[in-house]
Amino acid sequence: MYNKFKNILFMRIINFKKLMLLLGIVSLTTLNSCLDEDNYNEQNNKDYKLIEQYLAENNLEATKSPYGFYYTVIESNDTGEEVKEDDILSIFYEMKILNGAIIDEVKESSGIPKKINIVTNSIFPQGIIMGSALMKEGEKYRFYIPSNLAYGSYSYESLIPSNAVIIMETKIAKIEDEDDQKQFEKATIETYITDNNITDINETDFGAFYKKTENGTGDSPIEGNRVKTKYVAKYLDGTEFSKTETDKTFDFTVGTESIIKGVNESIKLMQKGEKATFIIPSNLAYYSSLQIFPETIREDLLEKGLISQKIPPFTNLIFEIELVDIN
DSSP, X not given: OOOHHHHHHHHHHHHSOTTOOSSSOGGGGGGGTTOOHHHXXXXXXXXXXXXXXXXXXXXXXXXXXXXXXXEEEEEOOTTSOBOOTTOEEEEEEEEEETTSOEEEEEOGGGOOOEEEESSSSEEESHHHHHHHTTOBTTOEEEEEEOGGGTTTTOOBTTTBOTTOOEEEXXXXXXXXXXXXXXXXXXXXXHHHHHHTTOOSOEEOTTSOEEEEEEOOBSOOOOTTOEEEEEEEEEETTSOEEEEOOTTOOEEEETTOTTSOHHXXXXXXXXXXXXXXXXXXXXXXXXXXXXXXXXXXXXXXXXXXXXXXXXXXXXXXXEEEEEEEEEO
16 A cells, blocks of 8 residues: 555655654744654644543544554545546545544535645645545545644644644545646636636747736836836735735845746736736645635734745736836
8 A cells, every 4th residue: 555655755744753744944843843853743642542542432443554644534535536646636525633622613514625736845734645645536534543644733723722632624626736736827827817807818838828917118028137026926816915014015036036937927928017917726826835824824824933934726817017127
């Protein structure tokens, strides 16, 4: 059951200290505290006892993986596609703590699964990515995840207690790749444009959609130019997540890696003084980003400085940009 990819994935996580998340954000490791090895093992042993007691009291059976979580196969699919590195999984799930209180769920009846990307960036809690790697398309598993593979000592209101053991029931509805996701996002944007009666908007060669709202004059910026801009950034539902202050500009060098590709490429189409709206698919923005379960705790993690990634994964964005000046 443990193929080469699964072992590589697990070892990447385990070798980054057993309780660390597979992230480029070091501060997020504080979510699982700075436990020394003895305390780590002590907490794990407590969690294992709680899981085994829960299984016994409810006449349930589960297999303990070599990597510290327990799992039960609810629905198998021997002919299903195996999960591979960089796959995008569409999943339905229910996440709860041992007493049955639900933390988060996406039901099959909704018809809209949550998407997770395997390995690239990460998923929080990390036990979810480890468990998902065991599965095939069409299968349904139940995972019993000890706290050090879940939220560690982190707590959130009454929803997530400190050192909570998590039960996660997951079904993989579909396995896709990056090309599938690009086509899905293009179709989503085209539907948005139609539903909102947006006219005079065109798809660019690089994949964003461009609507000029006010003409500019002169040259367009090229790689290496320093530009002054004003902007408003939104989700497709109209919610603003970032913008320049009224009396300030946002300045950047065209082509710099600190700016998302969609904005870097879009600004090259504009002239000084021009205003335009760009609809940018996630593959030109933040793509898989950091997947959070539940998404409702993202703001809390941001406020506490535990993560830096504000934008949810696979999110198409709208940028209303004014090109103020080119240097």
